[in-house]
Amino acid sequence: MILINLLPHREERRKRRKVAYFAGLGAAAVFGLAVVGLWYLILLQLTSTQQDRNAFLGAEIKKLEIQIKDIATLKAEIESLKARQKAVEDLQTDRNIPVHVLNELVKQTPEGVYLTGVKQDGQVLSVAGLAQTNERVSELLRNTANNSEWLVKPELIEIRATPAAKDRKRMFDFSMRLTIKRPQDKAAAEAAPAGKAASSPAAAAAKKA
Template sequence: MTHAVNLLPWRADRRRRERHRVLALIAGAPLLAVLVAGGIWLQLAAWQSAQEARNAHLERAIAEVEERLEEVSRLRKEREEIEARMAVLEGLVAQRGRPLVWLNAMVGATPDAITLARIAADKDSLELAGRARANGDVSVFMNRLEAAAIFEAPRLEVIEESEAGGYRFDLHLPLAEPAERAKDGTE
């Protein structure tokens, strides 16, 4: 005997379950898409926020570096000013002893028959005025000055006989350049 089995309710139940599953998939797919899109949007927002934070950090670091560069520039300018002042001071110190050198050289070059009445210093020359017993004494004086390494060839401006006896003279005495004196070993 065969029993008749009614498969219609089971099939209907299976179709209903299949329809619910398909409807759930159809309804879940957009929901899943919205969730995935929301997740992507949140991740992109987090990345953007992190990048903005890095950019802000870099901008602060750049501002600090620019401040430091301005400070370095200011310090360099100050250093250059100080170096310029030091150069002026070194030049003054180097020239401080020049009158002593001139006077020492003139003391050694001045014959006993010559009396110097005036010595005037210019930037690169000396003007000498004095008295001598004879013309020859002035010539000896000029030769000795020219032989000194710190002076160049003296030029006799005026020589005239004085009323008190002897001769009155004016000499122009150019100074040798410091580089020339350094070669000669006098400075």
């Protein structure tokens, strides 16, 4: 016996396909929403972690800035202490300079020259005196320029002949200016040739190379 289905099977098949299609769309939408929600949660976690790191770095940077300010203050205090120490050392060193200067004047003053006034202003020494001849003054200038350890850069300011008196010959009144070489200047001047001598072999080797 042959059975014939008279129901609208095509419409039923379409309905089943539509239901399956929409069910698939719904499942895909749910899966997509789940993925988006999971990614959003991950982003929130990463953002929170980065914010915590930024806050930690900001706090550490503030600590470093405070430490840098403290270091700068300490450096300034150290430089101030060094300046004070140098000033005290200079004062202690300069205390003996007048003795050396007077000894040097006695040593370098030739015969026929008489000093009548000596005045010190810092490192500048003003000297006034009388000389029997111009040549004696020139000799004093040469001595202080070439042979003195404490007096340098002699400069003649004025020289003039004084009226001759009955009991003495005509004299020459003169004034001059000198520079006092301080002990630290002497040490620096002595260290400079040593530094040049030490660097000259290296310079020669560089030229050969």
